[in-house]
């Protein structure tokens with residue numbers, strides 16, 4: 342795995358004459374990880390840089406999060422970019438009405454699942470069940486370390502009683518378990534769909550994707566863009582489908598500044 346800032350010249354050579362689709366995860370990538378999802382916030386400097394990217398037509402931007410769409414839009418608050426919520430189940434493109442994959446049956450199941458989880462996890466202080474509209478997340482960062490395996494076990498058992506992985510897709514993130522509908526929709530499939538629509542819009546110009554993410558759910562995206570762009574892991578180098586890394590959200594901001602300086606049109 343290579344440190345991105347040692348390879349900016351290579352990247353710039355690739356970007357010459359191409360249109361860039363810059364895709365970013367939110368938590369742990371743009372915003373530092375906070376004790377609870379509610380407390381996570383986008384640093385003001387990062388918001389300003391995203392606004393500059395839009396204003397100066399640096400590239401197309403998409404933010405792809407496991408959070409609910411409305412939540413991620415509110416946390417970022419920048420217009421002119423695409424927002425993807427719930428790992429791809431919801432999408433809002435600039436100047437278009439938001440779209441959500443309709444799954445009425447799954448919604449009924451989610452309500453029952455939420456009740457069952459609330460009962461089972463009541464004895465673990467710090468466990469947070471987040472209702473994201475079309476999925477649930479169980480956060481256990483604030484649960485005492487010795488209890489975390491039991492929280493995970495309780496979630497697995499609950500999924501088991503509701504028909505197992507045939508009915509509910511169980512995903513793992515950083516200190517979170519995601520309970521999603523059993524359809525093939527993840528950060529990888531959404532990234533490919535965004536790349537296709539960007540290519541349709543930029544006829545005659547090749548589109549290059551840059552995806553930044555920090556988490557296990559971002560691996561689907563890193564894998565999907567291989568050969569079509571660069572995956573950049575945010576965090577310590579590890580085994581990953583990403584070939585490049587940056588250390589933290591602060592370095593992501595530095596990278597955004599670099600893109601604006603190199604590719605921003607004067608205004």
Ligand SMILES: [Mg+2]
Nearest residue numbers: 366368369556
């Ligand atoms: Mg993340």
